[in-house]
Amino acid sequence: MYMKIILPQLELHKIESTFENTPHVHDDQFQVTIPVQGTCFFTHESKAVKLPAGEGLILHPRDRHSFHIGPDAGVIIIRVKDGCMYDQEREKGFDPALRQQFDPVAWTMLFRHWITGMLALDHSEKLAEEELELQVLAHLQRLLSGSGASEIAPRLKTGTDTHLSRVLEYIHAHFTEELSVDLLAALARQSRFHFIRSFKSATGQTPYQYVLQLRIGKAKELLQRSSATVTDISFALGFSSPSQFFRIFAKQVGATPEQYRSGTR
DNA sequence: ACCCCGGAAGCTGGTGGTCA
DNA sequence: TGACCACCAGCTTCCGGGGT
Numbered sequence: 001m002y003m004k005i006i007l008p009q010l011e012l013h014k015i016e017s018t019f020e021n022t023p024h025v026h027d028d029q030f031q032v033t034i035p036v037q038g039t040c041f042f043t044h045e046s047k048a049v050k051l052p053a054g055e056g057l058i059l060h061p062r063d064r065h066s067f068h069i070g071p072d073a074g075v076i077i078i079r080v081k082d083g084c085m086y087d088q089e090r091e092k093g094f095d096p097a098l099r100q101q102f103d104p105v106a107w108t109m110l111f112r113h114w115i116t117g118m119l120a121l122d123h124s125e126k127l128a129e130e131e132l133e134l135q136v137l138a139h140l141q142r143l144l145s146g147s148g149a150s151e152i153a154p155r156l157k158t159g160t161d162t163h164l165s166r167v168l169e170y171i172h173a174h175f176t177e178e179l180s181v182d183l184l185a186a187l188a189r190q191s192r193f194h195f196i197r198s199f200k201s202a203t204g205q206t207p208y209q210y211v212l213q214l215r216i217g218k219a220k221e222l223l224q225r226s227s228a229t230v231t232d233i234s235f236a237l238g239f240s241s242p243s244q245f246f247r248i249f250a251k252q253v254g255a256t257p258e259q260y261r262s263g264t265r
Numbered sequence: 266a267c268c269c270c271g272g273a274a275g276c277t278g279g280t281g282g283t284c285a
Numbered sequence: 286t287g288a289c290c291a292c293c294a295g296c297t298t299c300c301g302g303g304g305t
Contacts, residue, residue, distance in 0.1 A: 180295085196296080206297060207296090256287070
């Protein structure tokens, strides 16, 4: 199976079962290869690299490469246009490590979420397309900056159970949709009361505050990087009304959405 | 003692509206 | 489109019970 999503700044590919290509380069794209199942046999600048599931490889533009996988293997490949995601990091002398650890299960879920999101869009939904692109870039940026292994559950303390990890994965995949504590508690297989306590103990925040924080973070990105109206952004992030979004944003950020946008441009 | 759980009360966010 | 308000539903926290 070969699936592909093309967006203005990036491309997402998922390849499952036997596949092989010939050595080639991408002039203006970074490539992140993420084996999610089995082993990926990679050749990078004439050097053979064996990538087990959970070990990603980052290629810079013009790096010569090829790879092959067997019938029981699968990889996710993300190509990002040079210059669209490293501007801030470059100022700090940022250079992503060639190899990075990540969670193959979480990235498989993320990819599925992105594909589902794309299939639900039509060509007129530029804001949603832009938001999806920002989501992918944000995940990628954290992976490349070395925090990829903890990407899905960024604040989890060690020892946190797998049910809670699943809840965090779910929240990160669905935080722009309607989420209830009851639903999350059911995912965690805990009573609602116990779930809130264990969630707060693991993340330092209550489930609702955690979701709101993700939404506000995404709102900041959209305000900075898009020209969408406050109303459009409020609906895109799952807020039921612009006034609700306005009030929560002002409380958490200390400025209205418009003030924030004008202050960061 | 520790963990899991639930009731009750107070708090906060959601809803729906108006006005500039 | 932003600012504000009142009401209500849902969320969080405190406290304590039951089981191991």
